[in-house]
Amino acid sequence: MEVIKTIALLKKRVKKAKLDGKTIGLVPTMGYLHEGHLTLANEARQENDIVIMSIFVNPTQFGPNEDFESYPRDLERDCKLAEPVGVDIIFAPSVEEMYPTDGGIAIRAGRQSEILCGASRPGHFDGVLQVVAKLFHLSEADRAYFGQKDAQQVAIIQTMVRDYNFPLQIRTIPIVREKDGLAKSSRNVYLTEQDRKEAPAIYESLNIAKEEYLLSRNVDKAIELAAKHINEKTNGRIDYLQLLSYPDLKSVTDETTHFLLATAVYIGKTRLIDNMIFLNKGVIQHV
């Protein structure tokens, strides 16, 4: 495994790989790797000749009052975790290396970024698209890997790739869950014993909404039943709970074929997110 800190050297390696006809998988991360990142890398390892993992805490996706400075960084530890999974190249540039110039050209995530988690993080998804576009170009990846846990992020990136014809495939890795369905998250350690008992109701509620929608095609009713379940089974507070088209994140219509059901719920003081992406034909699987 090679650790590369400059764009010039990365481009050299990528050029060589391309000339040799090798496929490239990119795993973009902000480092401080956990199991989820390694699952992405493992998937990339299986599908590509060369796996590049980027480790870059991207300042442009943090708001002024967010934790850019204090975000945890430990490249040495990350390297030790990434190597056994079969990562070939760690790309860990400095901020100056990634943003040496700024001509003022901006990518605006637009409508999709103003809802769900984006509503409370103005500019966040603009920054995500900026760094992701740069990494896609630098790596010349054939495939890039993201966790479905951050469904809005994946949807917006997917939309950019589609609408701007980026020559790569976005691969989404399913949410890893505890036995009782709770989505794995580094925030789960903050849950009290009582919180932890209540938390699986989030995933249950998504299943309820999905079943109801595929049966009745009634969005309002599906969301209402799901919200009722959360309110009955937990002391939590729903931040959002929405059924939208995927990846456009528009209101569901008769023409919608791909759906995102997404929620954020405060259980005690801990904000948990969860989601499901499913197809129209999902109904068949459930008959």
Place this chain on the structure above:
Amino acid sequence: MEVIKTIALLKKRVKKAKLDGKTIGLVPTMGYLHEGHLTLANEARQENDIVIMSIFVNPTQFGPNEDFESYPRDLERDCKLAEPVGVDIIFAPSVEEMYPTDGGIAIRAGRQSEILCGASRPGHFDGVLQVVAKLFHLSEADRAYFGQKDAQQVAIIQTMVRDYNFPLQIRTIPIVREKDGLAKSSRNVYLTEQDRKEAPAIYESLNIAKEEYLLSRNVDKAIELAAKHINEKTNGRIDYLQLLSYPDLKSVTDETTHFLLATAVYIGKTRLIDNMIFLNKGVIQHV
């Protein structure tokens, strides 16, 4: 030469070319080809294994009161002109083929687009960047060819390529001039006999400004002398006449190494543009 109208087929051809290790040159045009386009294609022919010329009148770069509908189109004629130059693929998609979806993600050209020609065409360069980003991705070109005549366009595209790390090179083809220095333009036919006599003063004035700047490093004086020349030698009206950094289009400082000197002048009723791009070390060539 093959004429391709769908993205799917273009991608198939590009994929094959890439697998064969071939280099690709892209010549983006809006069709109705003239000598300038053919010069671009000829240059692309010399530097690449495969030459793709796109012919697409891009609606998103036209303002609501501009001539999108009436813009001349003649694909048959264009094909007859492009084939002898050695174009391999004409990519001529419909508007629906290029913009089947719109997730609302926008590229904003920003500061650079609010000056020079952009000042009177709000949104124009946003549309240019949108279509150019799509074409860069679709063609997976190693090099893309633009005429320096549209210097602001080239500067903004160059800036996007630089700041977003697009894996291709922008090649700029010099302005073709008449013997007396007047930049060739399809608009020159609108000049009266008197206008035509006055018009070379535009290029003369650029030379005056460049010489003066490289001698005195005084931007104001350089521009003043050039403007004086135009005002003395013509009955024209200067729209703009500016010396800026290239490609950022910022005010010149001691650190500036690349310069754009650009002007637009109404000679009679005809608006003519001209420019020069030069280096700091240009001074050496002139000693």
